[in-house]
Amino acid sequence: MNNNMKTIDPKQVSVAEFHGYLLGAVAPRPIALASTVDQNGRVNLSPFSFFNAFSANPPLLIFSPARRVRDNTTKHTLENVLETNEVVINIVSYAMVEQMSLASTEYEEGVNEFIKSGFTEVPSEKVTPPRVKEAPAAFECKVQQVISLGDEGGAGNLIICEVILAHISTKILDQNGKISPHLLDAVGRLGGNWYTRAGGDSLFEVEKPLRSKGIGVDQLPSAIKNSTILTGNDLGKLANVEQIPSIDSTEVDEIIKSHNLVSRDQFHFLAQQYLRNGQTEIAWKILLQENV
Ligand SMILES: Cc1cc2nc3c(=O)[nH]c(=O)nc-3n(C[C@H](O)[C@H](O)[C@H](O)COP(=O)(O)O)c2cc1C
Structure with a gap:
């Protein structure tokens, strides 16, 4: 301990322990509820919080199904994406959080988590995996690239997705047609079992810095x-x-x-x-x- 800071070398602790520090500190994270199909058309739905938007032109979303720390196996979502190169990324609102969590259950291969979690399938227009009707926004994507970040348990796999069609619920749009954070009612994932709800007093605005440059x-x-x-x-x-x-x-x-x-x-x-x-x-x- 130095200056009230705990200093950790990732190589000196277990993967599981460092995973805990990463998830606790890099938070809150948005959640991608990813719907995929395997080569036989069997549907899968799973949440991933190693997720964000990384480019507007082309519009790119990236999420990362990791190799399991406990046994180094890979997730069905990754396998499906490698087989079919398509995914729909559904955004999760507070009203969906318990069913989303249920969809993270490690059901056997081929089990459709739409059915297990009770979400409703809506056919997509440009890709085979269906989207989630209850989601406030859904992005139909073609997978541009999958980058494997390692061979051992805990290694991520970056799935780089190009959005080819977006669906935004009119229920989350304000009078100017912009997405209102109050109406979106987003949730984020933190460490352990913690989530956060972006609404009420937890929403606040910060003016962008002056274009003309503030004095500092x-x-x-x-x-x-x-x-x-x-x-x-x-x-x-x-x-x-x-x-x-x-x-x-x-x-x-x-x-x-x-x-x-x-x-x-x-x-x-x-x-x-x-x-x-x-x-x-x-x-x-x-x-x-x-x-x-
Ligand atoms: C909110 C939430 C976020 C998650 N984020 C990730 C993640 O970013 N990467 C990951 O590998 N697993 C993540 N998981 C665990 C997967 O959802 C879980 O392993 C799931 O069963 C994988 O399903 P699949 O094998 O059908 O793809 C998350 C679970 C929850 C509930």
């Missing part, structure tokens, strides 16, 4: 940068201005008078409240008044 934390006055009140998030917001605002403002004088501010900490606490309300300019002016 290094340019903040030292009293602000070294504040014991303002947090890293507060400093990040303050540093996302093109220039430090001018301090003259009767509005801010009134605010300061009405709060009867005396100490630096009081100025910083008040500025923090304005920052958290999205009123960065007023926060800046309060902080600058403190130095007058």
Whole structure:
């Protein structure tokens, strides 16, 4: 242990133990509910959280069925993809999470997890595997490439999928036709048995950095940068201005008078409240008044 950090060399611990650290730390992860068929047309449905979108042009999704750590066997999904080069990636919402988990059961080869999990098959338009009716979004994909990352238990297999047709439920679209995170009600996978639901208070917005370039934390006055009140998030917001605002403002004088501010900490606490309300300019002016 050093500086409160546990330092681990992956080669010094078991694969299972390091797998646990990876899954715990790289979280939350989105979940691909992958539907495939084998060369005899038998359907398979399994979830994978080693998954993400990696390219918009071409539109590429990648997920990774690993070799089992316990016995180095491979998953039916990988075998099906190697046989047929097709997959439908279905997105998982909170309403689907228990059935999705059931679909991860290691049923024997040829068992259709749509039937076991109770999801509804909808025929795809461009590929053979069906999509999941209950999913808020589904991507019909041709597999571009499968990259094997090793021969031992725990080794991943990157399945690089090109989306050739997307289905988005109109129930998750807002008035502007964009996907609303509130309506999507997405879930993510963390370590152990943990999941997270992206909804309610757990959703928040962060403004993109200014195109014109914010001044950066290094340019903040030292009293602000070294504040014991303002947090890293507060400093990040303050540093996302093109220039430090001018301090003259009767509005801010009134605010300061009405709060009867005396100490630096009081100025910083008040500025923090304005920052958290999205009123960065007023926060800046309060902080600058403190130095007058
Ligand atoms: C939420 C969730 C995420 C999972 N992610 C992965 C993953 O990324 N890679 C993997 O190999 N297995 C993952 N699994 C386990 C597989 O779903 C499980 O081994 C499944 O039975 C494989 O089915 P198959 O042999 O029919 O392909 C995950 C399970 C769950 C519940």
